[in-house]
Amino acid sequence: MGDIRLMKGNEVIAEAAIRCGCDGYFGYPITPQSEVMETLMIRRPELETGMVVVQAESEVAAINMVYGGASCGKKVMTSSSSPGISLKAEGITYLAGAELPALIVNVVRGGPGLGTIQPAQSDYFQAVKGGGHGDYKLIVLAPASVQEMNDFVELSFDLAFKYLNPALILTDGVIGQMMEKVELSEFKPRWTEEEIIAKSGTWATTGKTADRERNISTSLDLDSAKQEIFNHKLQAKYRAMQENEVRFEKINCDDADYLFVAYGSSARICQKAIEIARKKGIKVGLLRPITLFPYPIKQIQEMLGQVKGILSVEMSAGQMVEDVRLAVNGKVPVEHYGRYGGIIPTPDEVVEALEQNFLGE
Amino acid sequence: MTATTELKNIINEENVVYKKTSVLLDNEMHYCPGCTHGVIHKAIAEVIDDMDIQEKTIGVSPVGCSVLAYNYLDIDWQQAAHGRAPALATATSRLMPEKYVFTYQGDGDLASIGCAEIMHACNRGESIVVFFVNNAIYGMTGGQMAPTTLEGQVTATSPYGRDCQTTGFPMRISEMLAMLPGTRFVTRESAETPGAVRKLKKAIRKGFENTRENKGISFIEIVGTCSSGWKLSPVKSNEWMKENMFPYYPLGTLKDE
Known part of the structure; x- marks a missing residue:
């Protein structure tokens, strides 16, 4: 048997991130998910695995830190709850447009507006139909147990890197706050710089070496013809997800x-x-x-x-x-x-x- | 010897006194005539070359005229959402502390929509260099009023001249940021003469060198021109800058610790 604990869903998100070799977490406090960052701050993964944890000045800054980290080919994530995810929407569409892998966790609370801090599932449209501007999709996973909170962190990163697309865990205050038995994943080391270059060297901004062209992490192409071709590429990717990743x-x-x-x-x-x-x-x-x-x-x-x-x-x-x-x-x-x-x-x-x-x- | 052979003998490696740095790419720049961005790009490229840090430098470009800066410097680039470059640079330098990370931002990007990000990156003392190009106007969107637009200055959204009673006052960003303990080096430079460019390059080098020591952020403001936005010729733009910008945004180092 593995490492079995009684833990809150939010705490498990943090623990699973450390264990799957996540490189960076960038967050901003909001109920009912603040335990994710609090757990990370207590755990001090920077001393254990070298994982970076930053409390950003806003959700907007946090998601853009994720964009920066993802551009480096790192496994990076953020978490928030509904109003905070609305603020992150701009950054999320930029991630999708730049084809960057990242994990976003939304521990949903009731809305609209500031709404309530109690659980809800009213961010479904935002999660699966876009949320930000432009024709993009996220890979959206919905855990129904604390165990799946553990399992879906690594799965989300795997899918995000497989498709070079942000993945979102859509959960809610119930799963985030409740305690259940969970078997935690085994520890996996963070990727080394060599592994990152081997895996993502064609696009990651790790520093331009003499043996390759410069890598540029951008969602901009002012040429409409090229932008349409790029959109075709995205749509083909979403069709492949529909074909291969339904769970x-x-x-x-x-x-x-x-x-x-x-x-x-x-x-x-x-x-x-x-x-x-x-x-x-x-x-x-x-x-x-x-x-x-x-x-x-x-x-x-x-x-x-x-x-x-x-x-x-x-x-x-x-x-x-x-x-x-x-x-x-x-x-x-x-x-x-x-x-x-x-x-x-x-x-x-x-x-x-x-x-x-x-x-x- | 004919003149041609004489010339051929002169053009060889040992006689080179000046050469365009290969860090600056040959792509044709999209900047307007008289714009300062090209000069600043070149200065940064030359310092990167001099310091031999091309393989270790990551640039973060903004939204604004310099959004396409990645077409001109042969390094890895991230292109940020409007105002958010310091957030990208924060994560990049934290996750790859051995790299040289800089942001390149205009006044609309940094001083308006990105005010929170720059303030907090400075307050955290991130080990990055920020290039803040202040030409007191939004260039790319067609010459609208920026937070740094001078009192009375005519722009597309202050067609009767900036009225500080209703639109606020021109922001001296460098002075504000120099007050934060997280900033180590804050300077205001320009690039309108060879002498100014030499000073600027010294500041750029200092900024990059500072990032090695984790002792705070280096913030380099460059007062520049926007001939198209100001509706002045390149020569007149430089004159207007000296007469109007320099008195309000005085050049010089505000902080060097």
Whole structure:
């Protein structure tokens, strides 16, 4: 057995970063995710692995530090919560436009505006549809447990470097704040300068040597024809992600007449709702998207011959339900159930919503 | 000997007294006639060459006229979002402390939208060099008022002259930053004469050398011209700069520790 602990989701993000050989974290305090940076400051990874941790003057500065670090071919990350992610949006689109790998963690709280510090899932659109300007996509992973908070840090970096694209962990105040058992990853050393040059020497700004052209980290091309070609390249990359990187989990789907689609903490609530519904004789299953982009479109479509109705459960006014409806394309009824503004739905409420929408009760 | 053979004999390596540094690329510059950016680029390139640090130097370019600085200096570059160059440089120098990292920013970029980033990079005393080119106007967007625009100065957004009662006062950024304990070397230079360029190059070298010692940031302001924005000929621009800019932005070293 590995290193098993009882830890908060936010603390695990920090620990997993150190263990996967992250080079730099740049953050700014905001509830409910401040434990990420606090844990790093306590752990002092600069003494252990050489990882740099900087408390920036703003979210804007933090994401631009990430841009600088990512440009050097380093494994760098930031974390924040909803209002802070809005501030980072500019930097995130620059990262996507410059094809830089990086990890951003959004521990979502209720909005809009300053909203509330309680959990929500109302940043789905911002995460998967862009958030900043321009035609870009992030790789979006949605952990539903503290264990996945651990696992997805390294996975995000792997995917970010595979596609040279920023990755985002979209979680919420529930997963960030709750304590659960977690098996921490093994320690991996940070990349050496030689490894960085071997891996990313064609683009990383590590200092121009005589054997190569200068590397330039930029998202600018004033020539529209070239900019369009570049956009084609990005779109091809997003199609490859859709082809290769969809991750999902199916629970109790084999005999299901109805289907919940839910991610993150809503998926946990739906698991309990399934137990309650099945005791009542309602055969319901859960399809949990793990990647929100790329979205498990085919996996939802595969269920359409089997289920009579789909309930999308989110802590939002109905955002992911639009992607469910796009996948389903009218073939079976799709409804949304959500609580928002920081309210977490109970499993009983979810079952009630299923019954009201599909069972005429 | 014919004149041609005589010339051929003269043009050889041992007679070289001046040579364009190879750190400055041959790409045609997009800057307007009379613009100071080209002279400053060359000065930086020559110092990089003199110090033999081309392989270890990372530049961060801004948004503004010098956004394309990466086309002119043969080093690795990062191109920052508007105002954010000091944040990029912070991470770059922290993650690669053996490199020489500099930002190159104009007055709109540094003194307006990027005020927070430069202030905090200076306050943290990052081991970087900042080149702040102050020509008192937004160049690339077409000559609008900057925080450094002088009182009464006509720009596209102060067409009747800058009214300090409603638009604030021209900011002396170097003086502000020199007050911060994190700054080690703060100087205001110019580049309109060979003598000024020589002084500037000394400052650039000092800035790069300072980064080796982790004792604070080096901030080099260069008062420059914007002939297009000022709507003056290159010669008249230099005259206007000396008459109007230098009294308000006096040249000289503010701090050298």
